[in-house]
Amino acid sequence: MKHLLNLLAAIALLVWGTHLVRVGVLRVFGANLRSLLARSMGNRFTAALSGIGVTALVQSSTATSLMTASFVGQGLIALPAALAVMRGADIGTALMAVLFSTDLSWLSPLFIFVGVVLYLSRQETTSGRVGRVLIGLGLMLLALERVTQATEPMMASPITHVVLESMGSDVFAEILIGAVLAIVSYSSLAVVLLIAAMADTSVVPLDMALGMVLGANLGNGLTAMLTMAKSSVEVRQVTVGNMVFKLMGVVLMAPFIDGWIRFVQPHLPATSHSVVLFHLAYNIIISVGFIGLTQWVAHVITRLLPPLDPAKNPLRPHHLDPSALATPSLAISCAAREALHQADLVETMLNGLKTVWQTDDQRLAAELRAMDDQVDSLYSAIKYYMTKISRSSLDENEGRRWTEIISFTINMEQIGDLVERVLQDVEDKKIKKGRKFSHAGLQEINEMHDHLVANLRLAMSVFLTSNARDAQKLLEEKTRFRELELAYSATHLNRLADNTIQSIETSSLHIDIISDLKRINSLLCSVAYPVLEANASIRPLQSQGEAAAPQGERQ
Template sequence: MKHLLNLLAAIALLVWGTHLVRTGVLRVFGANLRRILARSMGNRFTAALSGIGVTALVQSSTATSLMTSSFVGQGLITLPAALAVMRGADVGTALMSVFFSFDLSWLSPLFIFVGVVLFLSRQDATVGRIGRVLIGLGLMLLALRLVVDATEPLVAAPAVRALLSSLGSDVLLEITVGAVLAVAAYSSLAVVLLIAALAAASAVPLDVALGLVLGANLGSGLLAVLTTAKSPVEVRQVTVGNLFFKLLGVALLAPCIGLWLRHVQPMLADATSTVVLFHLAFNVAISLGFIGLTQLVARGVQKLLPKPEQPPSQMRLQHLDPSALSTPSLAISCAAREAMHQADVVETMLNGVLTVIKTNDLRLAEELRKMDDSVDELYSSIKYYLTKISREALAEEESRRWTDIISFTINMEQIGDIIERVLIDIEDKKIKKDRSFSEAGMAEITELHARLLDNLRLGMSVFLNGTVRDAQKLLEEKARFRDLERAYASTHLARLSDNTVQSIETSSLHIDLISDLKRINSHICSIAYPILDSAGALAPNRLRQPALAEQAER
């Protein structure tokens, strides 16, 4: 039992080390890796090369698959190009398994020591995240040695020998077991390295080990399909197409295990080399052999998983892609795009308010009020999506962006609520009572509304681009709007003094309306605060200074 627990702990350490490397690399280079993938789609060969490079860094073809699938879901790349990337991604994983197969155990304590020092010294900086990667690499190398040490006494047990010998009678069973291990470990790389270590310790025969390797390759494709099961069709097309290539490759090369053992294995130094080089040869063979079939497979997958037809009113790209959550920088971009759509809905509502005031259109007022439900749903969806992004996996800039998106969506949701209440007031106090604003009052409302729309569009630009100059301009508009609201309130009171009938009838609505427009403007202008705060451009709190002076006098 003790030896079994040691083996399980070593396997868990191997999987955890792989996870640390993957997440650490994505934190440091996530945005750059996305740009590399997006820019390399000119032809299938450059796309495959980018897949090799990205996967070699993140230590996971599954992570590359999810990243690429997200691009397809957002319409940034085509399905054939994504399938070409995946052909390279599998080769990248195989190359890393060859690298880790060398005796690098002497590097393990060095990587762990240096990684811990860097991580503890500056956790939130790039140096700390590089330290996290080094810790992961050190743990992987340590885990591989522990697997070998734990396997030797375990294999000596008769029961274990009987269990392992049962695998050697059925290639299909070996492939199934390998696939299950890859799905459970969330890493085909970790499983292939484990199989190589077991083969080196004579825990499994070589023919069984090669069958398990085929299963691990198949499992990585199945894992990506399971991870994107609830994603849009465009995303699932990538993972299903990649799984098809793996199924075809396993079916064609499984009979070649005997040929590999008979003709290639005698030329290799040890069992570890036999396993990892077979893994590499398998992926190179199916990548080179099938890269010309990406267009054909893409058409087949599109027929198998056609895009559902939607009525024109519902045809909108949903940006909150679940498969992007494994790449925090990509998920942040998805949330920002959905937040911009929420702002577009708010702009439509705000734009329609003036039309309702001028035309007394009850039907339009009802439609605009219903749009507030969409704003609330978008807010809830974005907030829930962001909570699924690990804050620990975010770089400092991405963490700040996470906060900005939350703040922006809250402001948009509150603006929607204010607009809904304004529309209800207009219906009850103006339309149903058949009242009208005075000509001067209507001009004031129109002026405030126009400024408000301009400020909303400027606020959306500030959120999207984070320009300090625009943020300062937006904050200046807050003071101008406040002064304008006070001036119009005063002129309205002057009209009441002149006994203007229309002003008297709509006085309550007029005062409430310009006050609500000022509140909306305050929410819009608050978009600028995080930008200016991070740039150190916020002026000192004017309320705090007199209080400090008063305390000093005391």
């Protein structure tokens, strides 16, 4: 019992060390790795190479799958390119298994010592996060050594021999065991290393170990599918397509287990090398041999899982991928994408507002006011998603981006409320009473509206790109908009003085619309402030009294 407990503890330590390395690398290099993946999508071969590199660093093809699937979900890359990345990711995991199968136990105390010193002394910095990665590497090496020590006495137990003999050489049972272990541990790398260590100490025979390796690869694919089961269809297409390749590989490689033992094993120095090299051979075959099938598999998966039309359910968030929360930089990107979706709905409301006051379309006004509920729903979804991102895992730039997204979504929600109020006023004070704006008055509010829509699009661009020049231009538009408001308020008063009937009847509505459009514009222009402050570009505006305004006046 004691030896079994020692083995379970060693397995748990191996899984935990793998988790520390995966999370640590993603937190330190997550944004750079995502950028590397995004730049390598020119063809399937460079995509596969990037998958190898990223997975070798992260030590988890599942993590690479999450990042790649999120790109597909956001419409940034096509499904065939994502499947090509996964072909490389599987090779990357297998290469790391080969590396860790060598005797690196002497590095374990060094990694743990240096990692703990860095983590405790500089916990909130990049050095501290690198220290966390080193701790994970050290624990993985220590765990592999402990697995070997724990399995030696277990092999002497007669119970072990009875269990192994009862299983016989049922390849399906071996594949099932390997798959279950990979799902439970959330790491095919940890399971393959465990199988290699157990095979090296003869706890499991080699043929059984190779069958379990095939199962571990299937379990890795199933883990990604289960993790993303509630994600968008585009995201699930990647995991299902990856699983198709893994199944084809198992079907192809399972009959050759005996051949591997007969012809390859005699030329290898140790049983553990045979296990990890079989794992590498499996992944090279399904990656290199099947990479030409990515287009065909993508076509089949698209037929089986057709993407939904976002317009049919605008209330549902399109980009808030729950699986991305494990990678803060990726989750922030998803939230920013959803914030732009929210802004698109606001733009639709704003464009419809002009149509309503020009055509007196009461039905359209009701539809647009109902759309504000969708804007509010997206705001709540984004806010809840953002609260689940670990702030302690964000660097300075990511922390600033987190704040910008929250501020942007709040502003969009407030703009939606203002547009809804203007629509209600137009219905109550104009449509229901059968009143009309004067020709000059209608031209004025139309011109202000056109400026406002242009500023909304500029604000969305500033939010997306953080371009200081565009931010400066947005603040200049705030000054221009204020001048328009003052000029049109004066001309409206002149029309009242001339006893223009239409202007008198709609005077209150006209003034309210001008005022509300100005408030909306102020909310849009507030997007520029954090960008200019981050780029130290706010100083030129302070001399004009713009940036020196109280925070309340900015909005």
